[in-house]
Each structure stands twice: as structure tokens, then as C-alpha cells.
Amino acid sequence: MTSVPAAPPSKMTIGRQGNYAGAVSRLAAFAADVGISWGLFTAAVALLSVATQLFGGTTVSLTHHQILAIVAVAIWEFLYFSYSWAVSGKTVGMALLGLQVVTAEGGRMTARQAALRTLGLVLCFLTLGIGFLGILFQRNRRGLQDFVAGTSVVYSWDARAARLRFMSHTEFSKQRGAK
Amino acid sequence: MSPNPVTARMELMAQQVAERVVALVLDAIDIDALLDRVDVEKLIDRVDVEKVVERVDVERIIERVDVERIIEQVDVQKIIERVDVNAIIGELDIDALVEQTELGAIIAHSTTGILSEVLDVIRAQGVGLDDFCLRWANRLVGRKVIDWPKGPPLLVDQEAPS
Numbered sequence: 001m002t003s004v005p006a007a008p009p010s011k012m013t014i015g016r017q018g019n020y021a022g023a024v025s026r027l028a029a030f031a032a033d034v035g036i037s038w039g040l041f042t043a044a045v046a047l048l049s050v051a052t053q054l055f056g057g058t059t060v061s062l063t064h065h066q067i068l069a070i071v072a073v074a075i076w077e078f079l080y081f082s083y084s085w086a087v088s089g090k091t092v093g094m095a096l097l098g099l100q101v102v103t104a105e106g107g108r109m110t111a112r113q114a115a116l117r118t119l120g121l122v123l124c125f126l127t128l129g130i131g132f133l134g135i136l137f138q139r140n141r142r143g144l145q146d147f148v149a150g151t152s153v154v155y156s157w158d159a160r161a162a163r164l165r166f167m168s169h170t171e172f173s174k175q176r177g178a179k
Numbered sequence: 180m181s182p183n184p185v186t187a188r189m190e191l192m193a194q195q196v197a198e199r200v201v202a203l204v205l206d207a208i209d210i211d212a213l214l215d216r217v218d219v220e221k222l223i224d225r226v227d228v229e230k231v232v233e234r235v236d237v238e239r240i241i242e243r244v245d246v247e248r249i250i251e252q253v254d255v256q257k258i259i260e261r262v263d264v265n266a267i268i269g270e271l272d273i274d275a276l277v278e279q280t281e282l283g284a285i286i287a288h289s290t291t292g293i294l295s296e297v298l299d300v301i302r303a304q305g306v307g308l309d310d311f312c313l314r315w316a317n318r319l320v321g322r323k324v325i326d327w328p329k330g331p332p333l334l335v336d337q338e339a340p341s
Contacts (some may be wrong), residue, residue, distance in 0.1 A: 018334030022309020023316075025302070098302040106331030136316040139327045154330050157302050 018106070020141040021153045023132075025097045032093030037080045041073060078118050085114035090156065098157025104140070104150050113149040120145030 049060045062069035084091040089100045089109055101117065103109050109117075124131030124144045131144025142152050317323070329335040 016306060019330040020328075022306070023312050024308035025305035028305055096298065096301070097305055098298070102331055102334070104331060106333030106335075136312065137320060140331075141313075152331055154334060155306065 016155045017158055018154050021099050021155050022141065023135045025099055025155075026135060026153055029091070029093040029097040029099050032096055033081070033091045036092050037077055041076050081121065082114045082118040085109060085117060086111040098155055099153055100156035101151050101153050104152050106154070109149070109151055113151055117145050117149035117151055120148035123148065
């Protein structure tokens, strides 16, 4: 028997599809992306190490090559974010949280905008996070990376469908319980 | 009967004789042997069925039939009991049925239900916390958000209040 969530998506969340996304959802999505991308990078390095040991007899380790490691991580992160945004406007973390990057007008973003937005993220960190404050205080909830790329982040999650899913599930459970 | 008593007696006698003769003849006839000699096929061929049907008033017959009464007399439960449901199910090609209907999609949908529900809850919580943070951020700078746009112009109606 499947479990039923404790609470349905509230009426407040319905109709938010296409609205500017808030700071918490975006932060959670970013945290998930960092975890996922780091996990993938670590797995890739481990696989490469095993492969070189099997076929070449030498091991690959980035521990003693810090500059190389930093460059590799930077390239990987750049590819992870910019490729994801260019393809679908969302990373894995954003897909989980139901978010999507669109142009400032609401259209589909280009590959150039995706690359610029990734560089904008780096700028935000270089400003010690000040670039992110726009998400909280700017009227269109746009951070520095959004201004650089001409983008904004919206909810792409259909809360109305989610509520209907929940309600149908609850109704189904009630009917089964009555029998 | 004749008014003359003699003639009347003669007629009565003749009738009794005739009845007796007919009875004797009928007793003597072997009905089965007679029927065996009748060519039924030939007899049927000579019957003009179309003509007979034309003379039958079908509408009138249908009007006289009490369908409700017939249905009432039918023991549906007994008919159902005689149907071998297992045999029918055994003959069903379930794979073909799943392919031809949306049953496959429904099954696939039900298996992804738990993940969808978990994501729904996480996202709903996220939206709630987003609003909470936005309210506090605006309260911090002493600003009202009534006139703020809901979303990009292509995605939301800008006339609607936020």
C-alpha cells in the first residue's frame, strides 16, 4: 500500500506555474545540484582511476595535482550547469524542485545565455554572495547571474495537478477504507 | 333430419354405419406407415413461405408479446452461473490488451506515484518557505509588494495583482 503525503499542495501554491521562483526553492535546487555534480565528478575520477590501473598499470589521482583538480572541477561544473540550462532550462536539482530558467520575458533561453548564467554564478560567489541578494529583494527575484544572462527563474511545477493527484489518492484511500 | 319417420330411421342407420366404417378404416390405417410415405421436403417446397410471411401481421404479434414478463421469467443468476468466467479470462491476451489500451500507461503512472507525491510535498514546502522569506525580506526594507509582477510577461498575466 502506498503512503499518502501528510498534506496536499496548499491552495496558495496553485497557479504559481510561470511565477518568479523564490530564494529557498532556488537555494535547495542549487544545493542539490552541487551534491549531484560533485558526486558525478567523484565517480568519474574513480572510474578513470580504476580504468588506468587496469589498462595502463598507473593510478590517476588529483590529490597531488591541486591546480589540475581545480581546473577539472571548474570545467565540469561549467559544463554541468551550462549544458543543463541550454538543453532544457533546468538542472537536475531544479527539475526536482520544479524550477526552470527562462529569458527575462519568459521565453526559452539560448546556449549563450546558459553559458553567461554559469559565469554569472561565479561572479556571485566572487562578490561573496552579494549577487544573490537580488533574489530576495529585487522585484523580479533576479540575482546577478540573471542580470548577466538576461534570464529569470520561474516555477515550472504544476501544483494544480499535484493537488488533484493528492485529492484523488486520498479519495481512493477513503473508498478502500470504507470497503 | 327428414320429417318422414321411415326416412329418418334410414338416415340414422346410414350415419351409424358410416361412423362404424370410418372407425374401422381409421383403426386399419397405420398412421406411421402413412407418414413415412409422405415426402415432407416436397411438401415444404410447395409451400410459398414468402406468401405466408406476408400474411402474418408481425407488428400485431410483437404488440401482444409481454417483453417485461419474459425478462422477469429469465433467471439471470442461473445464466451467469453457467458462464465459465475462468475460461473466458484464460482466452484473453492480456499483453495485447495492455498494448492496445491505456492500461500500460496507468500501470506505469501508478508506479511513479510515490516519487511524484514526495516531490509534490517538497515543492509545496519550498513555495511556502519562498513566500515566508520574501515577506520577511520586504518587511526588513519596509516595502509593500502589491504591485510586483508575478512572473515574466510571456508566462503570466501582468494585469493580475500579485
